[in-house]
Each structure stands twice: as C-alpha cells, then as structure tokens.
Amino acid sequence: MITVDNLSKSFTLHILNEKKIVACRDISFHVPPGGFLGLSGPSGVGKSTVLKCLYRTYLASSGAIRYNSAAYGSVDLATLPDRAVIDIRYKEMGYVSQFLKVIPRVSALAVIMEPILARNGVSRDAARKRAIGLLERLRIPSHLFDAYPVTFSGGEQQRINIARAVSWKPRLLLLDEPTASLDKDSVGVVLEILKELREEGTTMIGIFHDTKLLESVTDSVYQVNNIVRHGFVAG
Amino acid sequence: MEPLIRIRGLSKRFGQGCSRCLDATGPEQDTNLCPHCGSVMACNDVSFDLFRNEALGVVGESGSGKSTLVRLLHFEWEASGGGMEMHRSAGLSNLPEMFTDGSNYSCNLLGLSHFQKRQLRNALMGIVYQNPHLGLRMQVSSGGNIAERLLGAGWRNIAKMRERSAELLERTEIPIERMDEPPCNFSGGMQQRVQIAKALSNNPLILFLDEVTTGLDLSVQARVLDMIRNLRSEFNLSMLVVSHDLGVINLLCQRTMVMKSGHVVESGLTDQILQDPQHRYTQLLVASQL
Amino acid sequence: MLMHEWLQKDDEPRSDAAQSAGYPFGFMDEGAKKEIRRSILKAVAIPGYQVPYGSREMPIARGWGTGGLQITLSMVKPDDILKVIDQGCDDSVNAVNIKKFVATVASVAITTDTRAATLIQTRHRIPEERMNDQQILVLQVPYPEALREVEPSEMETRRMHAEADYSRMWLYLYEDIVKYGEITISYRYPVTVNGRYITDPSPIPRWDVPKLHMADTLFLFGAGREKRIYAIPPHTSVEPLEFEDHKFRTENFFGKACARCGATDTFLDEVIDNAGGGRSFFCSDSGYCDKRSQAWNH
Numbered sequence: 057m058i059t060v061d062n063l064s065k066s067f068t069l070h071i072l073n074e075k076k077i078v079a080c081r082d083i084s085f086h087v088p089p090g091g092f093l094g095l096s097g098p099s100g101v102g103k104s105t106v107l108k109c110l111y112r113t114y115l116a117s118s119g120a121i122r123y124n125s126a127a128y129g130s131v132d133l134a135t136l137p138d139r140a141v142i143d144i145r146y147k148e149m150g151y152v153s154q155f156l157k158v159i160p161r162v163s164a165l166a167v168i169m170e171p172i173l174a175r176n177g178v179s180r181d182a183a184r185k186r187a188i189g190l191l192e193r194l195r196i197p198s199h200l201f202d203a204y205p206v207t208f209s210g211g212e213q214q215r216i217n218i219a220r221a222v223s224w225k226p227r228l229l230l231l232d233e234p235t236a237s238l239d240k241d242s243v244g245v246v247l248e249i250l251k252e253l254r255e256e257g258t259t260m261i262g263i264f265h266d267t268k269l270l271e272s273v274t275d276s277v278y279q280v281n282n283i284v285r286h287g288f289v290a291g
Numbered sequence: 292m293e294p295l296i297r298i299r300g301l302s303k304r305f306g307q308g309c310s311r312c313l314d315a316t317g318p319e320q321d322t323n324l325c326p327h328c329g330s331v332m333a334c335n336d337v338s339f340d341l342f343r344n345e346a347l348g349v350v351g352e353s354g355s356g357k358s359t360l361v362r363l364l365h366f367e368w369e370a371s372g373g374g375m376e377m378h379r380s381a382g383l384s385n386l387p388e389m390f391t392d393g394s395n396y397s398c399n400l401l402g403l404s405h406f407q408k409r410q411l412r413n414a415l416m417g418i419v420y421q422n423p424h425l426g427l428r429m430q431v432s433s434g435g436n437i438a439e440r441l442l443g444a445g446w447r448n449i450a451k452m453r454e455r456s457a458e459l460l461e462r463t464e465i466p467i468e469r470m471d472e473p474p475c476n477f478s479g480g481m482q483q484r485v486q487i488a489k490a491l492s493n494n495p496l497i498l499f500l501d502e503v504t505t506g507l508d509l510s511v512q513a514r515v516l517d518m519i520r521n522l523r524s525e526f527n528l529s530m531l532v533v534s535h536d537l538g539v540i541n542l543l544c545q546r547t548m549v550m551k552s553g554h555v556v557e558s559g560l561t562d563q564i565l566q567d568p569q570h571r572y573t574q575l576l577v578a579s580q581l
Numbered sequence: 582m583l584m585h586e587w588l589q590k591d592d593e594p595r596s597d598a599a600q601s602a603g604y605p606f607g608f609m610d611e612g613a614k615k616e617i618r619r620s621i622l623k624a625v626a627i628p629g630y631q632v633p634y635g636s637r638e639m640p641i642a643r644g645w646g647t648g649g650l651q652i653t654l655s656m657v658k659p660d661d662i663l664k665v666i667d668q669g670c671d672d673s674v675n676a677v678n679i680k681k682f683v684a685t686v687a688s689v690a691i692t693t694d695t696r697a698a699t700l701i702q703t704r705h706r707i708p709e710e711r712m713n714d715q716q717i718l719v720l721q722v723p724y725p726e727a728l729r730e731v732e733p734s735e736m737e738t739r740r741m742h743a744e745a746d747y748s749r750m751w752l753y754l755y756e757d758i759v760k761y762g763e764i765t766i767s768y769r770y771p772v773t774v775n776g777r778y779i780t781d782p783s784p785i786p787r788w789d790v791p792k793l794h795m796a797d798t799l800f801l802f803g804a805g806r807e808k809r810i811y812a813i814p815p816h817t818s819v820e821p822l823e824f825e826d827h828k829f830r831t832e833n834f835f836g837k838a839c840a841r842c843g844a845t846d847t848f849l850d851e852v853i854d855n856a857g858g859g860r861s862f863f864c865s866d867s868g869y870c871d872k873r874s875q876a877w878n879h
Contacts, residue, residue, distance in 0.1 A: 070571035071578060112560060114567040138560055139292065139342060142545050159520075159542065160513035174524065406744045428752075435756050442755065443748035448825040449758055471759050 057089040057259045058110070058228065063119035063134070065105050079105040083119070085278045092260040094274035096267065101280050103263045104154075107230045109134070110261070111151045112141045123149075126227060147175065150226035152234045156217040158206045164191065164216050165201040171224045190219040193245055210237040218246055222253055229253065231262035235269065247273060293378055293395060294340035295496065295529055296364075301337040301373035303359050306330025308371075318551040318572055323354055333359040335553040337373070341497070343380075346523060346530040348544030348561060350537060350576070355550040357533045361499045363401075364531070365418050366408040374399040381415060381496055413443050417490030421502035423482035426489065427474050433460065433485045434470035440492045459488035463518060480511030487518065491526060498523075498530045504539060516542055537580050541565060549573045599686045607654040608686040613637050617655040617810070621801060624812035629774025630742070631725050636808040646679060646704060647805030649721035653702045656717065656801075657687045664691070664698035669706040669848070669865035676704075693868040705768070707789040709847050709866040712798040714815060720783045722804040725811065727771045727781035747779050751822065758827055770829075773820045774813055782819075787831045788848040793819040839864045842873035 063083040069075045080102030087093045095103040108114040110121055112133060121133040125144055133141070145151075159167065168187040172178060178186075191201060194215040200208065205216050214237045221229065231250075235243045250273070254260065264270040270277060304312065309328035316323050316332040323332045334356045341347055349357045362368045364375065376396040377389075389397040389407075400411065420426040427436050434456040441452050457467050463484040474482050483503055490498055500519065504512040520543060523530055532543050540547055541561055548558040549572065557570040568574045599608075607614060613635075620634040639647040657663065665680040667673040671693040679702065680691050692698050695708040702719040712718060728738045731749045741747065750771060757764045768784040772793065782790055783802055793800060793813055800813040813819060821829040838845045840861040847869065849862040864870035 067567070069574065071574050108566070113562045115559075115563060115569065138546055138558075141560060142345070159517075161517040405740075409744060409746060431752060431756060432759055435752055435759065438755050439748050439752045442751040443746075447823075449755065450826050452755070 057087055057091070057124050058261075059086045059120075059122045060084055060106070060110070061120040061122065063106065063109055063121060064117050065102070065109055065114055066117050079114075080109075080280065083278075083280065087259055087261060089124075089259055090254065090257055091276070092254060092262065092274045094270040094277040095261065095263045095280055096270055096277050097280035103280050104232050106280065107151070107232050107261065107263065111145070111149065111230055112136070123228070148227040150221045150224070150229045152218055152221040152229070152231045154214075154233045154236060156205060156213040158204075158213075160206070161204065163202045164196065164205050164208070167205060167216060168219045168223050171220060175224045186223060187219070190223055190249075191216075193249065194219055195242060195245065211239065211242065214238060215242060215246075218249070222249055225253065225256060226258060229258050229260045229262075231260060231264075233263050233265055236265055243269070292342065295343045295378050295381060296341045297374075297376045297396065298340070298364070299338045299374045299376075301334055301360070301363060301375070302332070302371045303334040303356075303363055303368060304330050304332055304371040316552060317554050318556050321552065323356065323553040332553045334363065334370075337550075337553075337555055339548060339555065339558065341529050341531065343496075343529055344523070344527050345546065346532055346544040348540035348547035349531060349533045349550060350535065350540050350547055351550035352535055352576075354552065356553040357550050358501055359553075360550070361418070361501050361531065361533055365416060365499055366412050370401045373401065375401050377415075413440065413493060415496045416499065417493070417495035417497070418499040419483065419486045419490050419501065419503045421505050423474065423479070423486055426486040427482065429475040430473050432471045433465070433474050433477070433488075436474065436485060437489045437492045440489060444493050455492065456488075459492055460485075462491075462522075463488040464514070478511075480507055480515060483507065483511075483515055484518070487515075487522070491522065494526070496529060498528045500530060500532045500534075502534055505534070505536065512539075519543060537565060537577070549576065604686055606659075606687060607657055608640075608682075609637060609651070609654050613651075614655040617651055620810045621652065621655070621812065624801070624810050625799070625814050627778075628814055628817050629778030629780040629811060631809040631811045633808055634810050636805045639805065640682065641678070643806040644723065645675060646702075646721040648803030648807075648810070649702050649704070649719050649805075650679060650683075650803075651805060652719045652801050652803040652810065653683060653700065654687070656719075657683065657689055657700060659688055661687075661699045662690045662692050662697055664693060664695065664701045664868070665703070666701070666706065666708070666866075666868070667704040669708075669850075670867045672867060693871065695866075695868055705784045705786075706848070706865060707785055707792045709864070709869045711792070712796070714797040717799045717801065720785070720800065720802045722781070722783040722802045722809070723806070724769070725781060725802065725804040725807050725809040727769070727779050742778060745777065750779055754822060754824070758824070763827065764823075764829075767832075771822045773818075773822065775817050776820075779822070780811065780813070780819075786848055787821075787829070790819070790821050790829075791831065795819075834862070837862050839870060839873075842870045844870070844873055 061084055064081045066076055066078040083106055085093060095106060097103055105114060109116045110133060116134040119134065123131055123133050125131050126148055127143060128140055165187055168190060169183045172183040172186060196212060196215060205213055218234055235246055238246065306329055308330045309325065311327045312325040312330055312332055315325045315327060317335065325332065337360060349360060351357045363370050377400060379390055379395050391398065418426065434453060437456040437459055438452045441455060446452050456470060460467055460470055465481060465484055474485050504515050507515065516539060532540060534540050544561050547561045547564045548555050549564065551572045557564065557573045564573060565577055568577050616635060620632045624632045637651060639650055641647060663680065663683055665676045667676040670676065683689060684691055695710045698716065700717050704721040726738055728741055728750055731753050732738050754764050768786055769781050770787050770790055771779050772782055772790060774780045782793060795816055795818065797815050799815055802811045823829040834849050837849055839847065839849060841863055844864055847864045847866060850865045852861050852863055
C-alpha cells in the first residue's frame with residue numbers, strides 16, 4: 057500500500073541566518089494494505105515529521121513515498137502535484153493530528169457530518185445518524201452535540217478530532233498521538249473504532265506515546281532512532 | 292483534471308517603465324518601485340492555475356500585488372502583459388469566437404474588447420470587495436443591487452428578480468423585510484453579506500474575495516467566513532481569496548500563493564505553506580503571525 | 582389679426598428682403614448646411630445614436646429650439662410646405678416666431694394642416710394624424726442624453742452607449758417600481774431604437790411614444806444647445822423600456838373628451854378656469870382640433 061524509501065526532512069530557517077535543522081533522516085518502511093504500522097522512538101526524534109511528510113504538510117527533502125492510490129495508481133507522494141494531493145486527501149487519506157483544528161461557528165455534530173456528506177454522497181439524515189453514533193460511542197454528552205468545540209476540554213476536542221477523521225472511512229489513516237489526552241475508557245473506545253476500520257480494510261500508520269499500547273494495537277513497529285541534532289518540529 | 296483558468300506571465304506596471312524595472316524590483320529588492328524611472332511593478336510575471344470548486348488563497352502584505360491581481364483578473368484594469376485562458380467547459384456558448392481550432396482553452400481573455408470582457412465578467416465572475424462602497428450602490432435598495440446584475444444579464448421580470456433576490460438574501464442571512472432598504476443603512480457585516488448575495492446572483496463560476504473580512508468585528512467575521520465556506524461547496528465555486536490574514540486563508544483555502552513586491556514567492560498546499568514554509572519571506576510571515 | 586388671416590396675407594416677398602440683406606437661402610451658409618446634412622445622414626444610418634455636430638449661432642437663444650431650427654433650415658426646399666407647432670399648438674408665440682423666420686429666409690409656404698405639410702417642426706408633441714412617407718418630422722430636443730438621469734458624466738454615458746451597457750438605466754426603472762409600484766417617468770420616456778441604442782424621444786408625452794414605432798415617416802431630433810443630432814428612420818422598431826410584468830402604459834383619458842371638438846382619442850390638455858375653478862379638456866393638437874370642429878360644424 058505504502059512504501060517509504062529513504063525519506064529525509066530538514067528545515068532551512070532563512071530568518072535565523074540559514075540555520076539548518078534535520079528533522080528526520082533515511083526513513084524506510086513498507087506497510088501492506090490493511091496493515092497497521094506503529095512509529096516509535098524518543099520524543100523529538102521525528103515521528104510526527106514522518107507522518108506530516110506522508111500527508112504532504114511537510115515537503116520531503118529527499119527520498120520517495122510510494123503510495124498505491126485508488127484514483128492515481130502508484131504515485132510518489134513526495135513529488136505529486138498539489139491538486140492530486142488535495143484529491144487524495146479528500147478521497148483516500150485521512151489524518152488525525154494531535155489537536156483539533158477549530159472552525160468557528162460549526163457545531164460538534166456538523167464538524168463530524170461535514171466530511172461524510174462531502175465524500176460519501178449519503179443523505180443528511182444518514183450522515184447525522186452516523187455522526188451521532190460516533191459521538192455517542194466516544195461518550196460525548198448529547199447536550200454538547202450542538203455546541204462549538206472551541207469550548208470543549210482537550211479530551212473532548214480530541215475525540216471530536218478522531219470522529220471526524222474516521223467518519224468517512226479513508227483507505228489510509230495517519231494517526232499522530234490520537235489517544236494522548238484521553239482517559240482509559242475513551243482510549244478503549246477509540247481502539248475499538250480503529251479495529252473496526254481496519255476490518256473494513258483501512259491501512260494505518262500511527263504514533264502512540266504509550267509503548268505497550270503501540271505494541272498491542274499495531275502489526276509491526278518501525279523504530280525511528282536516527283541521529284538528529286535537534287528534534288525540531290515546526291508548526 | 293485540467294484547470295478552469297490558466298494565468299501565465301501576468302504583469303501590471305504603473306508608469307512608463309524602463310529597461311531596468313524588472314531587475315530593480317521584486318522581493319529580493321524589497322520593493323515594487325523602480326528607482327530608475329519611478330514606475331511601479333505592481334504585478335510581475337504571475338503564473339498559476341485555478342481549478343473548479345477550489346479556493347485558492349493569495350496572501351501578502353500591502354504592496355504585494357495581491358489586490359492588483361484581482362483587479363486584473365476581474366477585468367477592471369488593463370494588464371501590461373501576460374495571458375489568461377479559460378477552459379472550454381466554462382460554457383461560454385455566447386462567445387464562441389473565443390475558442391478556436393479544437394483547443395481545450397480559449398484565446399487570451401485579456402486581449403478581448405471591453406464589451407466582450409464585460410459579457411464574460413457578468414456571466415462568470417462575482418467579486419466581493421473589502422470596502423462595500425466599491426461593490427455596492429449605497430443609495431440603491433439591496434434588492435436593487437442584486438437585481439442590477441440580473442438586469443445586466445437580460446432578466447426583464449420584476450417578480451422573478453425579486454424572488455431571486457429574496458432567495459439570495461435569505462441565503463446570506465439578511466432579513467427579507469430589508470430588501471428594499473439601501474445598504475447605507477446596514478452594518479458593516481450586513482453590507483458584506485449583501486455584496487456576497489450580489490456576487491452570487493448570476494451563478495458565477497469564479498468568486499473573487501478581496502480582504503472581505505478585514506475590518507469587521509470578530510463575531511461578524513466568523514459569520515461571513517462560515518457563510519463563504521458553505522457557499523463554495525453549495526454553488527460549486529472557484530474562489531480566489533485575497534487576504535493578509537493567515538487565519539482566514541487557513542480556514543477557507545486548500546492551496547495558497549504568497550506574494551511579495553509583485554511576485555509570487557511561494558505556492559503550495561495551505562497547511563504546507565503555514566507549517567513548512569520554504570521561502571524566506573513566507574517564513575517571516577508565518578513567524579510573525581499572532 | 583388671427584392666424585389664418587396672417588397665413589393668407591399676401592406679403593411682399595419677404596425672402597427678397599433677406600436675400601438682399603446678404604443672407605443665403607435658409608439663413609445658414611452652405612458649409613453649415615452641408616455639415617448638418619452629413620450629421621443627419623450619419624444619424625439615419627445609426628438609428629438612435631447621438632451624432633455630435635457644430636451647432637451654429639441662431640437668431641433665437643439656446644433652449645428655444647435652435648437644434649430643431651438648424652435641421653429645418655438645412656433640409657428646407659423652396660417647394661416645401663412648413664408647419665411648426667409648440668406643445669401641439671400652431672398659434673403659440675414660439676411656433677409663430679419660428680414659422681415667420683423660416684418663411685422669411687427660405688420663402689416656403691406655411692400651413693397648420695398636418696396632412697398638407699411636407700416638413701413639420703415640433704416642440705414636445707407628435708401630431709395626432711399619422712404622417713406618411715413623404716413627410717419629415719423635426720423634433721426640438723432639450724436633453725438628448727437618455728442616461729443623464731443615472732449618470733452625470735458625458736464620458737461615461739458615451740461608453741455605456743458604445744458598449745450597450747444599460748443595466749443602470751434598467752436599475753433606475755426597477756427602483757421606481759419598487760418605490761412607487763410603477764415607472765414614474767412621464768415625458769422623455771426611454772426607448773430602445775432598432776434593438777440597439779437607448780434613446781430619449783424628447784419630452785413628448787407617453788401618448789406619443791408608440792407613434793415612433795414602425796412609422797412611415799422619418800423622425801429627426803435636434804439638440805442645439807447640447808450639439809447633438811439623432812434620428813429614427815422609417816420602419817424602425819422603437820420599444821419603450823418595460824418589464825414583462827410591468828408593461829408600458831400611455832396616459833389615460835377615459836371619460837374625458839375635448840370641450841371644443843368632442844374627440845376622445847387625442848392627447849388632452851387640462852385647462853383650469855381661473856374664474857369659475859372648473860376643469861375642461863382640450864385637444865393638445867390644435868390643428869387637428871380645428872379640423873374636427875370645422876367638420877363637426879358643417
């Protein structure tokens with residue numbers, strides 16, 4: 057499904073007198089369709105960087121990211137034109153960041169319904185049902201469905217974030233510390249949901265700070281432990 | 292998928308120009324004013340594609356050329372050079388002379404006559420300005436402002452025009468009872484929404500948004516932006532969003548161009564521009580964000 | 582003396598006096614007449630388009646019909662029969678003034694009978710009797726620009742005409758309907774000539790506007806102060822600006838008749854009797870009214 061080949065990423069900070077920061081170096085791994093790869097390594101070693109390079113939030117400095125796209129066939133995400141990346145993000149590749157990107161004036165329910173409506177061509181009612189189902193499973197109280205997530209706690213926001221990413225069933229899902237701010241029970245629910253997605257064929261790559269959790273949930277683990285001077289992650 | 296519009300080498304110079312203008316201006320020189328002849332290179336060799344149903348952001352500071360860009364594409368100002376081609380699928384059936392010899396793209400639209408440009412503009416484009424006085428006739432009723440575009444397109448039935456105006460005002464959350472009131476009585480946010488209603492009246496393919504929420508109160512800004520977000524998917528619009536506010540760009544646009552001193556210094560996915568800026572100026576801009 | 586007496590008076594040939602005083606035929610020199618005729622030809626070739634021309638000094642002041650007069654003087658031939666009316670009336674001071682002047686400098690015959698005239702100069706009315714293809718109507722125009730109401734700049738109105746960019750005029754009408762329930766323009770009602778130019782038909786009442794459409798006659802419009810000439814050739818479409826659900830209406834004289842001749846199908850002037858305070862109506866077209874009364878009385 058996805059093969060990363062000698063991926064390296066460094067930042068050149070022009071405004072700090074051309075200071076160069078190496079974020080990750082020579083990353084290579086392969087994830088088969090339906091597989092779940094975990095990225096492990098000490099904090100700041102570049103795990104998030106790898107995910108962001110896959111999602112094209114970062115431009116890889118060198119190396120290739122060969123992805124088997126349903127729409128485009130076998131492509132190198134690192135060099136793919138912007139429009140194709142947007143298309144792939146829209147149709148195939150999802151990303152769960154560490155923090156919810158808050159959109160003003162959109163209720164929690166609408167936040168989760170939007171991606172379903174946009175992509176899967178289902179009716180408003182069906183989308184609403186699915187969204188409510190997810191919110192209930194993630195134990196968001198029903199009085200918060202119409203509320204704006206900007207006022208939610210970190211844990212609640214993160215659960216909304218996860219719901220939004222899984223609601224439309226992507227082919228490839230990238231997870232950056234999805235359970236970091238969740239309590240034990242919520243973590244359990246999230247893992248259940250991820251398992252169901254996997255059973256439907258979604259391939260996943262994830263970062264989990266809890267090593268035990270990482271090993272229990274993933275098929276294989278890639279150790280990101282190349283030598284880096286500063287584990288600097290921008291943004 | 293082929294782009295809806297292709298812009299190549301678009302330039303706009305104010306002043307007579309000299310042979311050293313191009314070298315003496317730009318982001319490296321940190322100016323768009325030529326020190327030798329005093330000409331202003333407002334836009335210099337700007338090239339990009341705009342696709343259907345996408346929002347393209349144009350971010351830059353004052354003097355970057357971003358507003359000039361909009362004026363040129365909206366046919367308000369004459370370009371000094373460059374080309375603008377539209378895809379065949381834009382459905383310009385009333386101007387067949389624009390498409391020749393089986394090509395998928397039209398001739399250079401910037402070279403058309405004023406009359407043809409106006410027809411194109413009326414049929415395909417809508418614009419919302421930062422200053423509502425530019426986009427609206429303040430003494431004409433808000434329904435009338437919307438009707439003006441319809442009248443320009445040949446509508447001749449009052450009842451139907453009022454129905455359409457009411458539809459659009461409702462969509463932009465303006466109480467229909469105020470349809471016959473002139474916008475000079477409205478608040479800033481409401482005036483912007485009338486502009487949006489007016490811009491959408493003829494079902495444009497392309498919507499230009501020039502700093503539309505700058506100067507509005509925060510809550511009003513949120514409302515207007517939210518509306519624009521929904522309108523884009525509902526009306527299948529291509530939008531060019533000009534702003535100096537990175538937050539607005541981040542909210543509305545999937546792709547962004549960064550302009551400085553008349554040049555495009557960087558372009559790419561919005562999240563990439565904001566999180567992994569490559570060009571020196573973009574890095575400075577991102578680092579300066581509140 | 583009364584009008585018909587004056588008309589029948591056998592004066593010494595007045596044109597001799599004019600000629601011996603050094604005035605050319607028709608008062609204007611050949612160069613002036615040539616320019617005006619050329620402008621007229623251009624106007625006829627582009628129906629509804631305002632042709633700028635060099636408006637000459639006339640022995641009447643600007644605002645008193647110098648535009649119409651210049652056209653008449655450029656066109657008139659010795660065998661023409663001239664009628665001049667002002668608001669429909671042959672007897673008004675200005676109409677008589679102009680008639681006398683043209684008769685003096687061009688030795689033409691004068692009439693009050695629309696059917697007998699070959700050339701008619703008019704201020705603000707079109708005669709009730711339909712004119713034929715051997716006659717020409719010259720209209721005096723104070724403001725030739727139909728778009729002036731919505732746009733004060735001459736440069737801009739010229740551009741609007743050139744690019745057929747008339748949405749602002751239509752917007753003006755829309756706003757009228759929204760504010761008052763109907764279009765409130767009573768005279769100078771804008772029309773579209775030959776499907777192209779929006780034209781001001783001069784301050785004729787709405788009643789007269791339909792007479793311009795597909796007529797047999799050539800209509801010439803002269804604005805002396807504004808220095809414009811325009812034309813509506815015969816068999817040209819002249820459509821008043823209207824909406825599908827708000828059509829053009831003329832004035833309505835239902836239940837009223839001319840107190841003099843009894844006509845119920847002409848444009849009527851309302852006259853208030855200062856002494857008694859009563860209201861009566863009279864045909865605006867005095868020549869037509871005369872004919873009808875004479876016929877009635879016989």
